[in-house]
Amino acid sequence: MKKLLVRGGSGSSQLLVGESIDNLIAYIDPRRTVIVTDTTIEGLYRQRFPDCPTITIGLGEKIKTLDTVAKIYDQLVELEADRSSFILGTGGGIVCDIAGFVASTYMRGLPFGFVATTLLAQVDASVGGKNGVNFGGYKNMVGVFNQPDFVICDMTVLQSLPVREILCGFAEIIKHGAIADERMLDFLDAHQDDALRLDKAIVEYLVYRSVEIKAKVVTQDEREKGERRKLNFGHTFGHAIEKLTGIPHGEAVGIGMVLAAKLSAKMGLLHDREAARLERIIAGYGLPVRPPVDLAAMLAAIRKDKKREGDLIHFVLLETLGRARVEELSFDELQAYMSSVATN
Ligand SMILES: NC(=O)c1ccc[n+]([C@@H]2O[C@H](COP(=O)([O-])OP(=O)(O)OC[C@H]3O[C@@H](n4cnc5c(N)ncnc54)[C@H](O)[C@@H]3O)[C@@H](O)[C@H]2O)c1
Ligand SMILES: O=C(O)C(=O)C[C@@H](O)[C@H](O)[C@H](O)COP(=O)(O)O
Numbered sequence: 001m002k003k004l005l006v007r008g009g010s011g012s013s014q015l016l017v018g019e020s021i022d023n024l025i026a027y028i029d030p031r032r033t034v035i036v037t038d039t040t041i042e043g044l045y046r047q048r049f050p051d052c053p054t055i056t057i058g059l060g061e062k063i064k065t066l067d068t069v070a071k072i073y074d075q076l077v078e079l080e081a082d083r084s085s086f087i088l089g090t091g092g093g094i095v096c097d098i099a100g101f102v103a104s105t106y107m108r109g110l111p112f113g114f115v116a117t118t119l120l121a122q123v124d125a126s127v128g129g130k131n132g133v134n135f136g137g138y139k140n141m142v143g144v145f146n147q148p149d150f151v152i153c154d155m156t157v158l159q160s161l162p163v164r165e166i167l168c169g170f171a172e173i174i175k176h177g178a179i180a181d182e183r184m185l186d187f188l189d190a191h192q193d194d195a196l197r198l199d200k201a202i203v204e205y206l207v208y209r210s211v212e213i214k215a216k217v218v219t220q221d222e223r224e225k226g227e228r229r230k231l232n233f234g235h236t237f238g239h240a241i242e243k244l245t246g247i248p249h250g251e252a253v254g255i256g257m258v259l260a261a262k263l264s265a266k267m268g269l270l271h272d273r274e275a276a277r278l279e280r281i282i283a284g285y286g287l288p289v290r291p292p293v294d295l296a297a298m299l300a301a302i303r304k305d306k307k308r309e310g311d312l313i314h315f316v317l318l319e320t321l322g323r324a325r326v327e328e329l330s331f332d333e334l335q336a337y338m339s340s341v342a343t344n
C-alpha cells in the first residue's frame with residue numbers, strides 16, 4: 001500500500017492506494033460510523049463492511065440531487081446520528097460526491113472518509129474535496145470544498161466493474177497525463193492491453209500517478225482560483241454533453257478532451273499531430289471521441305456553466321501534451337474557433 005497526503009485549508013486527507021477494504025476497521029470506529037453506499041455496492045460488498053448502520057441510495061447521475069441529500073438527512077436523523085458520528089461514503093463518484101456533501105452539511109459538518117470503488121472515483125472523484133450535487137439539470141451546481149479524512153483505493157474491487165465504467169476511469173487518467181505528464185500518456189500507449197484488462201501492477205501505477213498529480217494540484221490551490229482549473233480539462237464541453245445526452249461522465253470528458261485539444265490546435269498552441277495523438281489514445285481506450293450533439297447545443301449549455309464569469313469562460317487548453325494553460329475566452333471567440341473545428 002502507498003500513502004499520499006492532500007493538504008487543504010479545509011483539512012488534510014490521507015490517500016491509501018492499494019489498501020484492502022478488509023482493513024477498514026483500522027480507520028473507523030464502527031459504533032460511530034454510518035455507511036452511505038449504493039445498491040450495487042450493497043449487493044456486492046456489504047458482507048465485507050464492518051457492521052454499521054447503512055444508508056443505501058439508488059444509481060445514476062439522476063439521483064445526484066438535493067432530493068437525495070434530503071432523504072439521507074432524514075435517515076441520519078432517524079438513526080440519531082450526532083456530531084460524534086462519522087460518514088463513510090463507499091462507492092463510485094456519485095456516492096462520494098453525495099456522501100461528502102451530506103457529511104459536510106449535516107449538523108454543520110461531520111468527519112467523513114471514502115472507500116472509492118470505481119476506477120474513476122479512485123483516480124479522481126474521491127480525491128480533492130469537491131463534494132456536491134447537480135441542480136436544475138446542471139452539473140455540480142451546489143457543493144463545498146471539504147477534504148475527507150481518508151480515501152481507500154482497493155484495486156481488487158475494480159474486478160467487478162462493468163467494462164464501460166472501467167473505460168470511464170481511463171478518461172480521467174488520460175486527462176491527468178494530458179495536463180501534467182506526457183510520459184504517462186506514453187505509458188498508457190505502451191500498456192494499453194494490460195491496462196484494459198486491469199493488470200494489477202499497471203493499474204496500481206496509473207491510480208497512484210493520477211492521485212499524485214491531483215494531490216499536488218489540490219494542495220497548491222484547493223479552492224480552484226488558478227492551478228486547479230486545469231483539472232477541468234475536457235469538462236466544459238464534457239459537462240455540456242453530459243447534460244444534453246446523459247452519457248456517463250467519463251465518456252463525456254473523453255469527447256470534451258478531443259474538442260479542447262482541437263481548439264488548442266486551432267488557437268496555435270498544440271500541434272495538430274499532438275491533438276490527433278490524444279484523440280488516438282482516447283479512442284484506443286474504447287471511449288467515444290465524436291460529440292453526439294451539435295455545436296450550437298453544446299455552446300448553449302456552456303453558457304450556463306458555473307465557470308462562466310459574465311461573457312467569459314475559463315477554458316483549459318493544452319500548450320503541449322503534458323502541459324495545460326487556462327485562457328479566458330469570450331463566447332464569441334469560442335464559437336468562432338469551434339465553428340472551424342471538425343466536430344464530427
Ligand atoms: N468530486 C470530484 O472531484 C469528481 C471528479 C470526477 C467525477 N466526479 C463525479 O463522479 C460521478 C461519476 O462517478 P463514477 O463514474 O464512479 O460513476 P458511479 O458512481 O455512477 O458508478 C458507476 C456504476 O458502477 C457501479 N459500481 C461502483 N463500484 C463498483 C464495483 N466495484 N463493482 C461493480 N459496480 C460498481 C455503481 O453502482 C454505478 O452503477 C459524476 O457525477 C462526476 O461528476 C466527481
Ligand atoms: O477536482 C477537480 O477540480 C476537477 O475538476 C475534477 C473533475 O474531473 C470533476 O469532474 C469535478 O467534479 C468537476 O468539478 P466542477 O467544479 O467543474 O463541477
Ligand SMILES: [Zn+2]
Pocket residue numbers: 124172235249253
Ligand atoms: Zn471529471
